Amino acid sequence: PGTGAEPAPRPLPCRELVAVPLDGGPVRLIVRAQHFLTNPRISPDGTHIAWIGWDHPAMPWDGTELCVAPLDALGSAGPYRVVAGGPEESVIQAEWRDDGALYALTDPDGWWNLHLVSLDGSPARNLAPLQEDCGDAVWRLGNTWFALAGDRIVLVHGTPDRRRLGVLDPATGEMTDIDAPPTYWNPTVSTGGDLVAGVAASPYTPFEVVTVDLRTGAHAVLSPAKELPDRDALPDPEAVTFDGVHAHLYPPRDVTGPAPYVIFVHGGPTSASTMVLDVEIAYFTSRGIGVADVNYGGSTGYGRAYRERLRHQWGVVDVRDCETVAHGLIATGRAHPSKVAIRGGSAGGWTSVAALVHSKVFRGAVAHYAITDPEGWAAETHDFESRYLDGLIGPLPETRQRYLERSPTLHAANASGPALLMHGLEDAIVDPVQAERFVAALEREGTPWAYLTFPGEQHGWRREETIIAALEAELAFYGLIFGFPTPEVPPLTLRGMHQ
Numbered sequence: 001p002g003t004g005a006e007p008a009p010r011p012l013p014c015r016e017l018v019a020v021p022l023d024g025g026p027v028r029l030i031v032r033a034q035h036f037l038t039n040p041r042i043s044p045d046g047t048h049i050a051w052i053g054w055d056h057p058a059m060p061w062d063g064t065e066l067c068v069a070p071l072d073a074l075g076s077a078g079p080y081r082v083v084a085g086g087p088e089e090s091v092i093q094a095e096w097r098d099d100g101a102l103y104a105l106t107d108p109d110g111w112w113n114l115h116l117v118s119l120d121g122s123p124a125r126n127l128a129p130l131q132e133d134c135g136d137a138v139w140r141l142g143n144t145w146f147a148l149a150g151d152r153i154v155l156v157h158g159t160p161d162r163r164r165l166g167v168l169d170p171a172t173g174e175m176t177d178i179d180a181p182p183t184y185w186n187p188t189v190s191t192g193g194d195l196v197a198g199v200a201a202s203p204y205t206p207f208e209v210v211t212v213d214l215r216t217g218a219h220a221v222l223s224p225a226k227e228l229p230d231r232d233a234l235p236d237p238e239a240v241t242f243d244g245v246h247a248h249l250y251p252p253r254d255v256t257g258p259a260p261y262v263i264f265v266h267g268g269p270t271s272a273s274t275m276v277l278d279v280e281i282a283y284f285t286s287r288g289i290g291v292a293d294v295n296y297g298g299s300t301g302y303g304r305a306y307r308e309r310l311r312h313q314w315g316v317v318d319v320r321d322c323e324t325v326a327h328g329l330i331a332t333g334r335a336h337p338s339k340v341a342i343r344g345g346s347a348g349g350w351t352s353v354a355a356l357v358h359s360k361v362f363r364g365a366v367a368h369y370a371i372t373d374p375e376g377w378a379a380e381t382h383d384f385e386s387r388y389l390d391g392l393i394g395p396l397p398e399t400r401q402r403y404l405e406r407s408p409t410l411h412a413a414n415a416s417g418p419a420l421l422m423h424g425l426e427d428a429i430v431d432p433v434q435a436e437r438f439v440a441a442l443e444r445e446g447t448p449w450a451y452l453t454f455p456g457e458q459h460g461w462r463r464e465e466t467i468i469a470a471l472e473a474e475l476a477f478y479g480l481i482f483g484f485p486t487p488e489v490p491p492l493t494l495r496g497m498h499q
Helices: 279-285 304-310 317-331 345-356 374-380 388-392 399-406 411-413 433-445 464-482
Strands: 017-019 027-029 036-042 048-053 066-070 080-083 095-097 101-106 114-119 146-149 153-157 163-169 174-179 191-194 195-202 203-211 219-221 238-242 245-250 259-265 290-295 335-343 363-369 419-424 450-454
Touching: 027 036, 027 048, 027 335, 027 464, 036 095, 048 095, 066 101, 080 101, 095 146, 101 146, 146 191, 163 195, 191 279, 195 259, 238 317, 245 317, 259 345, 279 290, 279 464, 317 335, 317 345, 317 411, 335 345, 335 464, 345 363, 345 411, 345 419, 363 464, 374 388, 374 399, 374 433, 399 433, 411 419, 419 433, 419 464, 433 450, 450 464
Parallel strands: 259 290, 259 335, 335 363, 363 419, 419 450
Antiparallel strands: 017 027, 036 048, 048 066, 066 080, 095 101, 101 114, 146 153, 153 163, 163 174, 191 195, 195 203, 203 219, 238 245, 245 290
């Protein structure tokens, strides 16, 4: 327990919930509590405030606290109490049902399900027990996986393969899925009377704003894509599992027999790849390269147990799971044994270069804004992720040996093939020095490499010219390592070979 008005000292920077007067008056403190705060909600009668908070070294998918505090006449919070959550329970969204209870998405049973949390101290009640997640990792503020619609609740549920929009009767626990064309709904659910709005997509349509009338079932697309790719150019995805590892397969077009394949590795790593339209994937499949987008251990959408497989095992389980999918593709005749590469961005870039140096199945690796030196990154990154590696590898300095053993930069001599690294020079999440250390190590070992930098870009590509240049360089790289011509893109030079 703590207080809103008399906070205990916290490490800087600290977060606060404040009131901003609309008349231009001074900003007023409401709550200063945990190091990280999200989801502030005022009770319907205005007498209480609820929020979700957590402290270092936890990440919000590890453990958070749902807190409630009374508000005084001036709107400042009094002493708060924790009504749900804890070190091993992650509350990710809460909304007031009435003055005495909240609906909360939390995972005491290992799945993010919707619970009723009363302020009278009675145990939280799971309103619709599902062996599937109704939420995701909190990487950004403002997500809404559920919204109230009168006496009903509209919420998303499912897996990264298919996430539906359901309507729950909290009194009976009965849930009816909304019949609408999108197959994956983002955490952007909002309601107004009987109208539901959200952002949704499918394997053949991009994310669009979609509305559904709960009375009639009629749906409408409010922001249709201005231009859709030719349907014949898009791959037909398939959800597969190899030895317990989940992946989405996107077969190449116009290829007979075992094909070149690229293992895509999502970032996070506490995130997931979803089976929706991805024109980057289509760029490669339409040119004869298959893609397997892997949801390795640690990914969200498969419950806490699958997510926890990566605890203290980053650089081990993720690499091994990508290997498992690659071997599965080869064993089933989909992929050519000597033509499998791996690529990813950010944490996915880490897994890509880690797989290059700790595995022999990959012919080469492409890494966008990748972590390559975990010990250095822990000291260089921003506050939110500054203790992330405590859970992914282990706390420093106690587990420093693990950092050294798993560092791609320190094991560059074991690389199984060339690498292409790309980085934005304004990246505040992963400093470009991470890429520079790795290419310097490859250079010392005589391993072929290419390194492209993009001035003005940050953690992810935002400019059209950067996106085009990065994709063309990647295609040229695959042409070099797989042995096929790429006359439609600028040539790429691999450096670092001993003459």
